[in-house]
Amino acid sequence: MGGVTAPVLLLLGRGKDSNSERGVDCPGDLPAPSDPGLVERAAAAKAALGDRVFVLGHHYQRDEVIQFADVTGDSFKLAREAAARPDAEFIVFCGVHFMAESADILTTEAQRVVLPDLAAGCSMADMAVLEQVEQCWDVLSDLGIADDVVPVTYMNSSADIKGFVGRNGGVVCTSSNAKRALDWAYAKGEKVLFLPDQHLGRNTAVLEMGYSLDDCVLYDPHKPNGGLTDQQLRDAKMILWRGHCSVHGRFTLENVLAMREQVPGVNILVHPECRHEVVTAADYVGSTEYIIKKLEAAEPGSAWAVGTELNLVRRLAAAHPDKQVMFLEKTVCYCSTMNRIDLPHLVWALEELVAGRVPNQITVDPDTAHHARVALDQMLALP
């Protein structure tokens, strides 16, 4: 069985185009970033829309955007917040494409979800394309083991992948409930196909569930048979998709060791999307919400090196001046696609809504949405 070669970055919402990094045109007037009236314009447009609009801001968004968010959170919290506001006609999602898709799936038919810049994608989500995953499933079926495999996908995946998982008896998980999702999956089948983040899958299986690294295999969609032998696939307990977060994947074991040498007594706090050797060497590991709570509860005067997206780490450092909060890496490490949503795009999206036009609406087709919802509801029903 051959592998499918797909472009890593797709033109979001516009089919498959490997030149997607060029960005997406905004019809109408996109204000210049230098416009001194941007803050006033955003505030005025938001006030004009009143309760008709609800603005969601992911923790990794820029400060200039976060100031206009009605609520901030991680992807799952934001999707639930959107679902809890059935009266808001417009949900403006300051985050990335897969999050806006989840919000569309969980909100009512009448609500419109808007992504201020369609080029705000997620490189990790783009690493699992439906065609590739279906081909992987064919490999498992040909081997006669597909019936033993439960697919589990991280929230950070496209609606197509969530739909595939729902259709095949699986579940969605977040970085907070990955262990519970895997417990459920292993009660149902012998093996798990974990999409698309190899690190969250490996870290959860090995560090939280007692599986060994040898129980895990890495399925590369660009290679025939995923680059694995039939026997490796038969023996594996955990089939990890070869995907990763380009932001969290930058932290290294050397970063951890250097930080410990420079700041004696430092607490290393990282996200489970980091590599296995980084998570193993850290003191604490957990989701974005866990990281926020951990720092809130930390002793004044304590030192923390945090391995997650830089916008969030900078805000946490500003919020806790009584603690030493540092970024784990030496170089800048923003999520470039999250950063696509800037104040000019937010102003543009809000002013378009005021003018009676709905820009950059994100919609998921009803069949995909139905099956994705099955996998999301299964997550909500986890014991």
Ligand code: SF4
């Ligand atoms: S931080 Fe990583 S997982 Fe999150 S949106 Fe950016 S690339 Fe995707």
